[in-house]
Amino acid sequence: MQTWSTTEVPKVPGVPRPLRLYDTAAAEIRPLAPGRTAGMYVCGITPYDATHLGHAATYLAFDLVHRQWLDNGHQVHYVQNVTDVDDPLLERAARDRDDWVVLGMRETALFREDMEALRVLPPRELVGAVETVPEIVEAVSKLLAGGAAYRVDDATYPDVYFDHTASGRFGYESHYDEPTMARLFAERGGDPHREGKRHPLDALLWRMARPGEPSWESELGAGRPGWHVECTAIALGRLGDGFDLQGGGSDLVFPHHEYSAAHAEALTGRHPFARHYVHAGMIGLDGEKMSKSRGNLVFVSRLRADRVDPAAIRLALLSGHYRTDRPWSDDLLGAASARLARWREAVARPAGPDAADTVARLRDHLSDDLDTPAALTAVDAWSGQALTGGGVQSAPGLVRDAVDALLGIRL
Numbered sequence: 001m002q003t004w005s006t007t008e009v010p011k012v013p014g015v016p017r018p019l020r021l022y023d024t025a026a027a028e029i030r031p032l033a034p035g036r037t038a039g040m041y042v043c044g045i046t047p048y049d050a051t052h053l054g055h056a057a058t059y060l061a062f063d064l065v066h067r068q069w070l071d072n073g074h075q076v077h078y079v080q081n082v083t084d085v086d087d088p089l090l091e092r093a094a095r096d097r098d099d100w101v102v103l104g105m106r107e108t109a110l111f112r113e114d115m116e117a118l119r120v121l122p123p124r125e126l127v128g129a130v131e132t133v134p135e136i137v138e139a140v141s142k143l144l145a146g147g148a149a150y151r152v153d154d155a156t157y158p159d160v161y162f163d164h165t166a167s168g169r170f171g172y173e174s175h176y177d178e179p180t181m182a183r184l185f186a187e188r189g190g191d192p193h194r195e196g197k198r199h200p201l202d203a204l205l206w207r208m209a210r211p212g213e214p215s216w217e218s219e220l221g222a223g224r225p226g227w228h229v230e231c232t233a234i235a236l237g238r239l240g241d242g243f244d245l246q247g248g249g250s251d252l253v254f255p256h257h258e259y260s261a262a263h264a265e266a267l268t269g270r271h272p273f274a275r276h277y278v279h280a281g282m283i284g285l286d287g288e289k290m291s292k293s294r295g296n297l298v299f300v301s302r303l304r305a306d307r308v309d310p311a312a313i314r315l316a317l318l319s320g321h322y323r324t325d326r327p328w329s330d331d332l333l334g335a336a337s338a339r340l341a342r343w344r345e346a347v348a349r350p351a352g353p354d355a356a357d358t359v360a361r362l363r364d365h366l367s368d369d370l371d372t373p374a375a376l377t378a379v380d381a382w383s384g385q386a387l388t389g390g391g392v393q394s395a396p397g398l399v400r401d402a403v404d405a406l407l408g409i410r411l
């Protein structure tokens with residue numbers, strides 16, 4: 001499907017730093033080692049509601065990864081999916097007496113606008129589940145043929161499930177014990193009590209058509225895909241296996257990323273699916289995680305409608321470390337707006353203190369597991385000095401370009 005518009009990324013003089021990131025599977029910060037083209041797959045939205053700040057924080061984290069790779073001279077093959085058919089979308093459409101296709105298109109369009117406003121560089125490929133049904137069917141058929149999947153013992157709806165032990169490595173990504181897996185599987189869209197399954201942790205691959213539900217004719221019988229295998233098929237089809245990074249919010253550590261990896265590894269017989277599994281923390285409001293079920297969402301589009309500068313939203317979200325769960329508040333936004341105004345005032349000066357060291361610090365901090373709080377402090381220090389006057393004429397332009405290229409903030 002159509003992605004969103006890109007923005008120019010200035011080239012920044014000086015020496016780039018190779019990126020190191022925390023890998024959930026390895027449970028440590030370690031270097032990525034992309035080739036000429038870095039491959040990144042980030043799990044996208046289910047378009048039944050507008051983009052909230054939790055989503056925005058996740059896509060901003062991976063936008064910074066994208067920008068550090070560009071700074072290091074890599075091409076970036078970035079793939080993101082849109083889960084444009086799934087239970088939450090169908091349930092919301094039914095609740096609101098809306099057409100699920102129209103709802104999905106409307107919310108996807110709003111998501112593109114929000115990403116553009118936040119200056120998130122677009123993925124090279126934004127891929128819908130619906131448009132990839134034939135690829136998903138092929139993957140599920142192969143898993144069935146290879147004995148990694150089976151049909152439940154149900155004459156009416158012989159849905160296809162994945163034998164979670166089929167890859168032989170289940171659990172390597174999350175490292176969760178079985179009680180934790182069982183709890184999260186049930187909480188996050190799994191169906192442990194589906195009758196006819198061989199094991200409660202086996203995950204849905206293909207759901208046979210029910211009356212009133214959308215379905216696609218296929219060699220598996222009319223039906224629709226499960227969620228995890230959608231990402232498996234989309235990623236393998238575009239990036240192959242062993243690509244550099246799979247990313248998403250920390251609520252995707254399990255089950256989603258564990259299963260998409262297990263499906264892929266059972267399919268290809270190769271390990272790993274992704275070489276780094278990277279997860280962004282959750283954004284909270286009034287002491288609770290921002291989530292649809294709690295109804296405590298702050299939407300990017302709402303803030304934009306209230307004339308909040310998207311650069312201030314971006315700066316507010318980047319003021320905390322991407323891996324930490326952190327609260328959103330009006331104070332946080334206020335502080336980011338004040339910081340943005342200070343930075344803009346500083347780069348508008350005809351001269352400023354020599355900025356080569358500031359740019360080097362910016363790169364050091366960002367290459368160190370995206371340490372944005374420290375990176376922002378480095379820009380604060382330069383701005384504070386610049387506002388006292390004097391210095392070299394090229395410095396404000398250099399800081400403006402570095403903040404634009406590496407942090408995605410246009411001053």
Ligand code: ZN
Pocket residue numbers: 042043044081231256260
């Ligand atoms: Zn995914």
